[in-house]
Amino acid sequence: MDKRTFIKNAGLLSIGGAFGLGSLPELMNSVSAVPSSFLAKDEDFWAKIRGGYLLKPDYINLENGYYCFLPQETLENFIRHVREVNYQGSYYMRTVQVENKKKAAARLAEIGGCSADEIIITRNTTESLDMIIGGLHWKQEDEAIMAEQDYGAMLEMFKLTAKRYGIVNKVVSVPNLPQNDDEIVNLYAGAITEKTKLIMVCHMINITGQILPVRKICDIAHSRGVQVMVDGAHTFGHFKFSIPDLNCDYYGSSLHKWLSVPLGAGILYVKKENIGKVWPLLASGDIREDDIARLNHIGTHPAHTDLAIFNAIDYYNMIGAERKEARLRYLQNYWTDKVRNLPHIILNTPADPARSCGIANVGIKEMKPKDLADVLYKKYRIYTVPIDGANVHGCRITPNVYTSTDDLDILVKALTELG
Numbered sequence: 001m002d003k004r005t006f007i008k009n010a011g012l013l014s015i016g017g018a019f020g021l022g023s024l025p026e027l028m029n030s031v032s033a034v035p036s037s038f039l040a041k042d043e044d045f046w047a048k049i050r051g052g053y054l055l056k057p058d059y060i061n062l063e064n065g066y067y068c069f070l071p072q073e074t075l076e077n078f079i080r081h082v083r084e085v086n087y088q089g090s091y092y093m094r095t096v097q098v099e100n101k102k103k104a105a106a107r108l109a110e111i112g113g114c115s116a117d118e119i120i121i122t123r124n125t126t127e128s129l130d131m132i133i134g135g136l137h138w139k140q141e142d143e144a145i146m147a148e149q150d151y152g153a154m155l156e157m158f159k160l161t162a163k164r165y166g167i168v169n170k171v172v173s174v175p176n177l178p179q180n181d182d183e184i185v186n187l188y189a190g191a192i193t194e195k196t197k198l199i200m201v202c203h204m205i206n207i208t209g210q211i212l213p214v215r216k217i218c219d220i221a222h223s224r225g226v227q228v229m230v231d232g233a234h235t236f237g238h239f240k241f242s243i244p245d246l247n248c249d250y251y252g253s254s255l256h257k258w259l260s261v262p263l264g265a266g267i268l269y270v271k272k273e274n275i276g277k278v279w280p281l282l283a284s285g286d287i288r289e290d291d292i293a294r295l296n297h298i299g300t301h302p303a304h305t306d307l308a309i310f311n312a313i314d315y316y317n318m319i320g321a322e323r324k325e326a327r328l329r330y331l332q333n334y335w336t337d338k339v340r341n342l343p344h345i346i347l348n349t350p351a352d353p354a355r356s357c358g359i360a361n362v363g364i365k366e367m368k369p370k371d372l373a374d375v376l377y378k379k380y381r382i383y384t385v386p387i388d389g390a391n392v393h394g395c396r397i398t399p400n401v402y403t404s405t406d407d408l409d410i411l412v413k414a415l416t417e418l419g
């Protein structure tokens, strides 16, 4: 029986599309032998995945970069956890809350390929990375290196740290379309001096989707005695990688982005040997210097979100990291290939598959990004976000697994007509 017949026979092609809870495993079983690269192009299959989302009919959402809202399956489980924690009240909080959070962190460590005692669940990337920036033992005139394309919250935290400790922030600018890794690595390496203590580098630049050669930057930084903190807000659950393979010292990500965990969950990875080098954000009591729990005290927080992490991971694993990455990459290439060479188009994202995945940024010559976003929304019912700064001028286009090529055809039509 071929894959399509199986799906039909299994009754998954119901009109209305949404598969019931529990049928996702059957759908995935039916494609278990299909290579990811092939499945990435199978609109029938991805329409079933789309059926598991409740999509607003008002617009095509190509702004998943802020928040990858939940598929119905994870949402229903999340609501169940809210009810359960509310039902058990303090009993839940006093008995299994901490243990469950640890277990969720251990599941996340599996995705990140790191040890469970090097990862904690935070509220978001901002908390994770700002804890490191604010928590290192800075001396006056120590230097930190970052890029103008980095995220505002972290750049602001470095400014605040400069005010507090008198550190010097050196800001480089990453080209949108680099020729090779050396161009990027040399940019960071060239800014290192004897006073440099920390480099912050994005794994994926949020405004363009460019993936940076983090491993090479870490290696050169370490050879000069400099630590590296990686902003992975846009990578965890987006494409496959192992944090230890990057050889970084600190890594932060937001789980409400590509892993589709409910709002307000993130991770912080700290290489074992660095755990004692960071002041906790909030005092955590008498915890051993090498125990990452000392960085994890935030007081009472929405414990049901920790529980939904299990469901989001199950959903992610069920689709499969490779399949998801292949689909996101396919979707990005699907539209960028069609417009990249149009004379009025400016693509701010490299075509090289090693330097991009699902996100790309597009501008139109002589059109302000805000005007482009406005016309995309008003005329074509496409929701995006305009970016106009740090040498990037265009709209960020962020599909998700539920995005169809029909959606992207409308984007391509719009970009073609707007010339």
Ligand SMILES: Cc1ncc(COP(=O)(O)O)c(C=O)c1O
Binding pocket: 065, 066, 124, 125, 126, 127, 150, 151, 153, 202, 204, 205, 206, 231, 233, 234, 254
């Ligand atoms: C590169 C990057 N870093 C950090 C953040 C902050 O994420 P959060 O608001 O979840 O802390 C974002 C958010 O979009 C981002 O794109």
